[in-house]
Amino acid sequence: MADLSQAKGMELTGPGPSLASRLGPYALPIFLVLMIVVAGIISPAFLSSNNISNMLLQVAPLGIVVIGQAFVIILRGLDLSVSSVMATAAVIATSFSGQNADVLPILAVAVGMGAATGLVNGLLVTKRSVSPFLATLATMIVLQGFRFAYTQGAPSGNVPPLFRALGSASWNGIPYNLMLLAVLAAVFWVLLSRSRFGREVYITGGNPTTARLLGINADRVTIIGYIISGGLAAVAGLVLSGYVGIVDNWVGRGFELDSIVAAVMGGISLAGGRGGIIGGLFGAAVLIVVFNAVLLFGLPVQFQIIIKGIVIVAAAAFYVRRTN
């Protein structure tokens, strides 16, 4: 991406690291702490245990989606179908008897549906060279159509109590869904940062040609990335259905953009090959804090959308500067 004028500029000014590149890895945690402190000073209610447990409950669904999104974005893609997968998983959760006995079948069907969506995404992207944006957009729309046709526009039925507990209850102040996020984050962090497959993900995303020369099956790695994203989105949909308690056709609406915003804020580059799960999770936390602060400061809820828009552009610009 570097063009001639930039190369010349570098020669003139010398290769001294910019503020952005020196702050790089710590920028987001620092930003998060600063925001919490400032929000706490402006509005003491922000640090009330009630509000904190509320925010902690909201981190998990977004965080779980971000983990999957991280794989796909590091592979130079993105996954817009996650919100549709979430809503469909939520509809599946209410399609059984609503008893705890059905938890395993629900989990199997929902995750299977998410993984199948990911498989279609991956096949379109790799075998048909469809751009990830369009491939995942199309599966999002098709899945939405099936969901609406199945529910006739109005889903009904109950979420099993176990999901209700998973989505909204806590143990000694720690929400169960946050524990689930921690477990998933740990497992997928090992997979991405400490395994052979993870290295293949970074190499494929960083430079597909290199990956091929190294004998990596780039198509297979990419398809698995989309399957992970679809499967995790289904899990997030189940968790979210337990949080909201009732299910409509739009559970998870907006999560496709929020998860991409969180990932980009967390330093996962849309150009591929760069970033990690922990950064993405910090991004998710910052987003939840910002949303919460907007409401707590008494600003109209519309400012959430405006701030989200500004934040994603600013974060992307920040990381472009850093990598240049």
Add this chain to the structure above:
Amino acid sequence: MSAIASSGMTRSIRKNQGIIVVLVLLAVLLVFGAFVSERFRTANNLLNILEQSTGLALVSLGQTLTILTGGIDLSVGSMISLLSTLTSGMINGDGSMVAPVVVGVLALGLVFGLINGILIIWLKVHPLIVTLGTGAVMQGLVLLYSLGPAGKVPKGFTYLAYGKLLGIPVGAIFVVVVFALVGWFLTYFRLGRYIYAVGDDDTGARLMGLPRAKVLLTVYAFSGFCCAMTAIYLVARFGVGQPYTGLNYTLASITPVVVGGTLLTGGKGGVLGTLLGVYLISLLNNVLNFMDVSTHYQLIAQGLIVIAAVSIYVEKRKRV
């Protein structure tokens, strides 16, 4: 003019086999529709399809140019919502306000588009992210302005949507004229050729000293202008603007472009394909309506068409 337009058309047909695919599909749908329902065959229904496709056609026209440069404009939906709500909100039933508000809204569309272009050039961030962000900001702004339908327009305003010239809807005529002008511009003007050059090989265009910034500013400003035209048309059609009018247009505007054979990677395609793509989508929805297929399945059909289209026109590998 007609000679120029027709030679431009044959040229773009030769260059773009996608157009033949779409034409065949259009013909198949027309024949199929004629079998499905007697009412489909009426001239009235066909004119109806033309009239209803005006909004989608205008926003897709701007989208075509941004995609030709290898970019995309995801702010169109919010921009249409914002501009249509402002249009009816500021006119508010006052006939004397129509002209100034329409001019103002068109100018505002240009300015919003320019802001997109400036941010893309200045920040060096992918247009997908920039327009996603500005779209969110605009959606927030329109909801701050009004949470529901705002204002109203005088009776005569609806002429823009429902008026007819020699029995043909004015919107449909306007669409054909504007598409022809833009097609002419793309083929015969230097700046129009540069749009293809930038989309085909951004780095090469830069090295050759092509005015990349000017190209990007032009296409995003034009996309904003198209959103303003769509917004005004929709207000004329529904009699009022509301903050979610444009919601579906962001994604809907991309479908006809892709179906018409313009590659998301940029540099290949054109407006004729997009216009035929718009007619194809409108015709498909119309036929499905006559078959009493619920809108849920129409959604599935549209998604499958996108998948089929992009699978036919295999694209270069691209980072998005």
